[in-house]
Amino acid sequence: MSSPIVKLIAQRVALGILLLFAVSVLIFAGTQILPGDVAQSILGQSATPVSLANLREEMGLNDPAYVRYFRWLFGILQGDLGTALTSKLDIATSIKGRLWNTLFLAFWAAVVSIPLAIILGLLAVRYRNGPVDKLISGLALASTSVPEFFIGYLLVYFFAVKFQVFPGISTVYDGMPFLEKMKAIALPATALTLVVLAHMMRMTRAAILNVMQSAYIETAELKGLTAFEIIWKHAFPNAIAPIINVVMINLAFLVVGVVVVEVIFVYPGMGQYLVDHVAKRDVPVVQAVGLIFAAVYIFLNVVADVASILANPRLRHPK
Amino acid sequence: MSDELSYLSMRVASGRLSRREFLGRAAALGVSATFANGLLSTAVQAAGPVKGGTLKAGMQGGTSTDSLDPATWQSQVPAMLGWQFGDGLVTLSPTGEIVPRVASEFSSSPDAKTWTFKIRKGVTFHNGKDVTPQDVLATLERHSDEKSKSGALGLMTGIASMKVDGDTVVIGLKEANADLPYLMGDYHLMIQPNGGKDNPTEGISCGPYKVVANEPGVRHVLEKYDGYYNADLGHASTIEIIVINDATARISALQSGQVNMINRVEPKIVDLIKRVPGVTIRTASGRGHYVFINHCNTAPFDNLDLRLALKYAMNRQEMVDRILMGYGSIGNDIPINKAYPLFADDLEQRSFDPEKAAAHYKKSGHSGSVLLRTSDVAFPGAVDAAQLYQQSCAQAGITVEVKREPGDGYWSEVWNKQPFSTSYWGGRPTQDQMYSTAYYSKADWNDTRFFNEKFDQMLLVARAELDNTKRKGIYRDMATILQAEGGLISPMFNDYIDATGPGVEGWVEDPNYELSGGYALQRCWLAA
Numbered sequence: 048m049s050s051p052i053v054k055l056i057a058q059r060v061a062l063g064i065l066l067l068f069a070v071s072v073l074i075f076a077g078t079q080i081l082p083g084d085v086a087q088s089i090l091g092q093s094a095t096p097v098s099l100a101n102l103r104e105e106m107g108l109n110d111p112a113y114v115r116y117f118r119w120l121f122g123i124l125q126g127d128l129g130t131a132l133t134s135k136l137d138i139a140t141s142i143k144g145r146l147w148n149t150l151f152l153a154f155w156a157a158v159v160s161i162p163l164a165i166i167l168g169l170l171a172v173r174y175r176n177g178p179v180d181k182l183i184s185g186l187a188l189a190s191t192s193v194p195e196f197f198i199g200y201l202l203v204y205f206f207a208v209k210f211q212v213f214p215g216i217s218t219v220y221d222g223m224p225f226l227e228k229m230k231a232i233a234l235p236a237t238a239l240t241l242v243v244l245a246h247m248m249r250m251t252r253a254a255i256l257n258v259m260q261s262a263y264i265e266t267a268e269l270k271g272l273t274a275f276e277i278i279w280k281h282a283f284p285n286a287i288a289p290i291i292n293v294v295m296i297n298l299a300f301l302v303v304g305v306v307v308v309e310v311i312f313v314y315p316g317m318g319q320y321l322v323d324h325v326a327k328r329d330v331p332v333v334q335a336v337g338l339i340f341a342a343v344y345i346f347l348n349v350v351a352d353v354a355s356i357l358a359n360p361r362l363r364h365p366k
Numbered sequence: 367m368s369d370e371l372s373y374l375s376m377r378v379a380s381g382r383l384s385r386r387e388f389l390g391r392a393a394a395l396g397v398s399a400t401f402a403n404g405l406l407s408t409a410v411q412a413a414g415p416v417k418g419g420t421l422k423a424g425m426q427g428g429t430s431t432d433s434l435d436p437a438t439w440q441s442q443v444p445a446m447l448g449w450q451f452g453d454g455l456v457t458l459s460p461t462g463e464i465v466p467r468v469a470s471e472f473s474s475s476p477d478a479k480t481w482t483f484k485i486r487k488g489v490t491f492h493n494g495k496d497v498t499p500q501d502v503l504a505t506l507e508r509h510s511d512e513k514s515k516s517g518a519l520g521l522m523t524g525i526a527s528m529k530v531d532g533d534t535v536v537i538g539l540k541e542a543n544a545d546l547p548y549l550m551g552d553y554h555l556m557i558q559p560n561g562g563k564d565n566p567t568e569g570i571s572c573g574p575y576k577v578v579a580n581e582p583g584v585r586h587v588l589e590k591y592d593g594y595y596n597a598d599l600g601h602a603s604t605i606e607i608i609v610i611n612d613a614t615a616r617i618s619a620l621q622s623g624q625v626n627m628i629n630r631v632e633p634k635i636v637d638l639i640k641r642v643p644g645v646t647i648r649t650a651s652g653r654g655h656y657v658f659i660n661h662c663n664t665a666p667f668d669n670l671d672l673r674l675a676l677k678y679a680m681n682r683q684e685m686v687d688r689i690l691m692g693y694g695s696i697g698n699d700i701p702i703n704k705a706y707p708l709f710a711d712d713l714e715q716r717s718f719d720p721e722k723a724a725a726h727y728k729k730s731g732h733s734g735s736v737l738l739r740t741s742d743v744a745f746p747g748a749v750d751a752a753q754l755y756q757q758s759c760a761q762a763g764i765t766v767e768v769k770r771e772p773g774d775g776y777w778s779e780v781w782n783k784q785p786f787s788t789s790y791w792g793g794r795p796t797q798d799q800m801y802s803t804a805y806y807s808k809a810d811w812n813d814t815r816f817f818n819e820k821f822d823q824m825l826l827v828a829r830a831e832l833d834n835t836k837r838k839g840i841y842r843d844m845a846t847i848l849q850a851e852g853g854l855i856s857p858m859f860n861d862y863i864d865a866t867g868p869g870v871e872g873w874v875e876d877p878n879y880e881l882s883g884g885y886a887l888q889r890c891w892l893a894a
Contacts, residue, residue, distance in 0.1 A: 133431035134582065141430070200614060207622040215618040216424070216625075218585050218608055313610050313619075315430075315584040323429035323583055 052362050056353050063349040070341040071123075075116050078330050119334070128335040133327050138335045142320070146339065148219060149309075149316035152232050153301035156239035161294055164244050168251025168290075169283065173274055175256065184252070187245035199238045199311040206234060216313040235312040239305060243297040250293035254286035261285075288355035295351035303340040371397065375405050415872055415891045421602035423887055424616050424625035428609035430583030435566040436556045437509060437516035442629060442880060443609055445553050447586050449884040450605060451492070452556030452571035455483055455502065456547050458795055460876040460883060462707040464547045468497060468557050468572065469535075478542040478832055483535045483550070490593045491559050492576040499530040504561025506535070509554060518554035520803070520810065542830030544837070545798045553884070574600035574888050583609050601872070601891035617865075620645060626870050626892065629880045631863040632746065633691035644868030649861045652877040653705045653793025653800075655697055656689075656745040656860060658738070658755065660853035661785040661815040667853060671730035677716060677855050678723035681758040685857040688754060689747040693863055697856035700845045701791060701800050705859075705877045708797055708834060710842035713849065723762035735765040738786050743773035745790040751857070752788060782813045789813065790860075795878070797841050798829050805848060814853030821847050869893045 103109055107118070122129060128138040167187070171180045190198065207215030213233045223231070258264065259282050267277045306318030313319075317336060324332040356362055374391060377383040392402035428443025436452060439445050455469040466472070469483040489497040508514060510522035524546075527538035539546065556571045569577040574596070575588035586607045590600050608625060610616040616628045617635070621642055631639060631647065640647055660667040660676065667673060682696040695703065698715055736759075740752040749770055756766045771780050781789050794800040803809055806825055807817040821844055828840040848854065862880045866873060872890040876883030882890070 131431070134433050145430075203615070203618045207624075208618050211622050214624050215622050216608065216610060216615055220579065220581060220585065310612055311615055313584075313608070313612070313615055315581065319583065320430050323431055326429070327431050329431065 051365055052356060055356050055362065059349055059352045059356070063345050067342060067345050070345070071120060071338055072116070074334055074337045074341070075112075075119060078334055079112055123335075123338065129331040131324070131332050132329045133324070133332075138332055142317070142335065142339065144221070145315060145317050145320045148314065149302055149305065149318070151219075151228075152235060152239070152305070152314060152316060153298070155229070155232060156236045156243070156301050157298055159236065160240040160244050160297070161247065163240070164247035164294075165251050165290065167244075168248045168255065169278055171248070171252045172255045172259070172278055172282070175252075180252075183248070187248050190241040191245035195238060195242045196307050196311055198241050199235070199308055202234045202238055203311070218313055218315065220315075232314070235305075235308050235314055238308050238312075239301055242308075243300060247290075247293050247297050251286070251290050254289040255282045258282045258285045284358075287358045291354045291358070292351045295347040295354075299344045299347045302343045371395065371402070371405055375408075415601040416893055417601050417891070418603045419892045420604040420606060421870075421887055421890060421892060422606040422608060422625040422627075423881065424608050424610040424619045424628045425881075426609075426611050426613070426616060426630045428583055428607075428611070432582040433567055434569040434577070434580060435562065436554050436558070436571075437514060437518070437562075437566060439517060439554055443586075443607060445879070446881060446884050446887070447577075447588075447607055448553050448556055448571075449573070450575045450588055450607075450887050451569060451573045451577050452553075452558075453489075453573040454553070454555045454557060455550045457551050458548070458878050458883070460874055460878065462705075462795075462877075464551065468502065469550075472547055474544075474546070474832075476832075478544045478546075478830055479539050481537045481539070481546050482531075483537070485533050485535060486595065487533070489572050489595050491572050492570045492591055492593075493559065494593070495559060497557055497572050499533055499535050501559055501561060502535050502557055503528055503530050504563055505555060505557050506537070506561070508561040508563055508566070516554055518552050521549045521552055521799075541826065543798070544829060544832050545796045548795045548799065551795065575605055585609065599885075600888045602887070605887045607887075620865055620867050623867060625867070627864060627866045627881060627886055627890070629862075629864050631865050633689075633693045633863065636691065636693060636863060639865060646866050646870070646873075648864045648866060648873055648875070648882070649693060650864075650875045650877050650882075651695060651703075651705060651859065651861045652879070653703065653795075654791065654860050654862070655701060655703070655793065655856050656685075656748070656751070656790045656858055657701075657788070658855040658857070659781075659787055659789055659814050660855070662851075662853040663815040663817065664785040666730075666732050666736070667785050669730045669732065670851060671726045672732050672736075673851075673853060675723045675726035675730060675762065675764060676736070676759070678719045678726060679759040679762045679764055680755060680855050680857050681718040682716075682857045683718070684754060684758065685751060689751045690858055690860055693861040694858045695861075697858050699849045699852065699854055699856055701793070701804065701854065701856060702797055702841070702845060703859050705793070706797050706800075708838045708841050710838055710845065713842065713845055716849065718758060720758075720762040723759075723764065727762065727764050735767040736786065737767050737769060738788070739769045739771050739780050739784050740788040741771045741773050741776040741780065743776050744781070744788040745860075748788045755857075782811065798825070801825050801844065802829075805852070805854075816848070816852050816854075818847060818851065866890070 107115065126139060128142065130136065131138050131141065167183050171183045174180050203215040206213045214231055215234065217231045217235050219228050219231050255278060264277060264281060267281050305316065306322060309316045309318040310322070321333065321336045371392060374383060374388050389402055425443050425446060427441040432444045436448055439448055453467050455467060456464045456472070457467050459465045468486055468489055470486040472481060472483045474481045485497065485499045485502055491497060506522070506528055509516040509518045510525055524539050524541060524543055525537055526540045529536050537546065558566065558571055569580060574591060574594040576591045577586065578589050579585065579587035588605050590603045594600060610619055613630070613632055617639065619625045620628045636647055639645055660673050662668060677699055686692060686694050686696050698713060702709055704711060738752055740748050742749055752768045756768050759766045780787050791804070794803060802825065804811050804813060805816050805821070806812065807822050824840050824844050828837050831837045831840065864881050869892050870890050871893045873886065874882050874889050876885065878884070
């Protein structure tokens, strides 16, 4: 591996870390400007000036904001996300199971949707402007245009209520047999697949079509290669960077954007957890979840950028 | 033909024929499904409870912030969970009588100031230890501690002394209270080992079920506790509460058989759900009511004529028909209805009267519009209700401006702060408690700012009165004052609407709470 590529990657990773710090400042500042403070929201209606003062003292709220920020940040760097105000439980412990559930669902949705989207994209390009392309694009557009809760309800209506093949609510728990777990997440995973499929498939199609205009594709055609060989061997590798980008954005969505799907299917993931704690004004939890979501987002974007750098032949083979 | 059917239904009841097969044969004999189901239900009831199996409830009202500490319980899921694994001194029967639980009997001194609860022998905690009077005392102490954040703290303020005397717990009151046993039935007061002073969140009490899995906001699994003293309660060997806050998901879970019962069916879809085979709608008229609140001490509502104008301009029947879809009953500007034991039903019913409203409005001298604040969270359909009210007021020449407030912060910024708003009350087990919580001048939640010395005095007199006939009379007089002068406009009492799936038997209509007074999971069983 040559030096410019290592340097670029190192720069990109460093930028990601810097960004994460910036986000942590924003999250902290954002929760500070909420009306009332944490002590006020814990005590609620029963707050008296004395109990407020005691609680502020106890929680260290009297220190200046920057002191509290760094205390919070160092805690996180040591893996300590703090304690939830409402349940007094360690946040890191409670989040672990939830995060795992969300990742589990996202993983299976990705395993189905990414290959499917790319294959459909390739097919659409192969038979471009023909009936196959129109059918694929049409269905994909239809599934993105419908809001995800509606897709969810449709799936529940047909597969859980009418034909009763899959459960309509997806409560998973520790120690649940793997096959049952897969059955439980079948519908939410399908809903998510339908939501992200179209975006990835359309981007794949557009990116490859873009490459197809290049002169070397014409050369390949003149060489007498079949349409599929041209697309697979020549167009696809050169379109990989934008495809990875859109795949990563959708992966990020699968982790951080599934609140609605989780609520509909009663899936015990991060989204549900965040919603519950926002409603109770449990600021430390909201901060922790916000930071985790930001980290996932930034990480996946860095991965996408690094992958595009690696996929760039000019960088891989410098003159 | 019907001989054959009753024979078959008995076979189902004894578990020798499946329900599905029975319904199939009934259909083959040309009997309607409703009739067949009715027949089956009678046979199954007659055969007695079926032991074993798993009973699941899908419920709204749980979040991942829920805790097993009884002091913190507020919403439906923790309360329901508590009723299954916990047991208090006493509880309320569906008809409003006090039923002994951990206390086998109780009595009071003639002046209703000293109460003695005899602790039942042979009751054990889920960890195998005996429930002692000391545990009971410690529980009461924990919930009456000034610093505790217990939801029952308000109930305990009247207690002056508590002590253990042999196998009894003796409670001394600051002032006489004939209703004390009702207060002891509160669901926060579940008896815990050493009162939960050591570890309130361990989930150990002495109810018919013990907690085996506790995932707040997701699900709670409980198993039958073999050591429970009363064999009549708790038929299923496992019960499960699954948190399903989304109304559509709850219905579909019931339809697909993933759960056997659900709470909170929305009134507007009840008629649709009724058509689903096997699903039964269970309603109970409880004490919960929806309210429009005037602050009696804040202009312009400090004017009695304006308050009366606003009361006469309320079309109560329309509210029940259109907001509750008929699943409720009309209110009468008092927080009390026939679900209370000492309710006087001869109070005159106030009805929609635009002319009277207009006359009082004119007399009040008020002009311009009246600002009513509301929000979706005030009660289901609150915004629609406010708009209906706006129209009925317009008929009396009163202009109401409806302001829709965000649900977020409604309870901290609008309710009990702004002079005219919408809200709801879940009701309390006794009139004394309802009035003491919200209409006594010194009440924490006097959300109508009702300060009436005479009313206060009568409340205290009634509280000390052990003669029920006399008490009923006092409560009637109090209701008359409140109806005439108070700031409460109560258009309707809402029914609890729950639903059960196929095979759920043993349901008891109970006005005390949702899902058969909170006891559905231990009262019901699954027929074959």
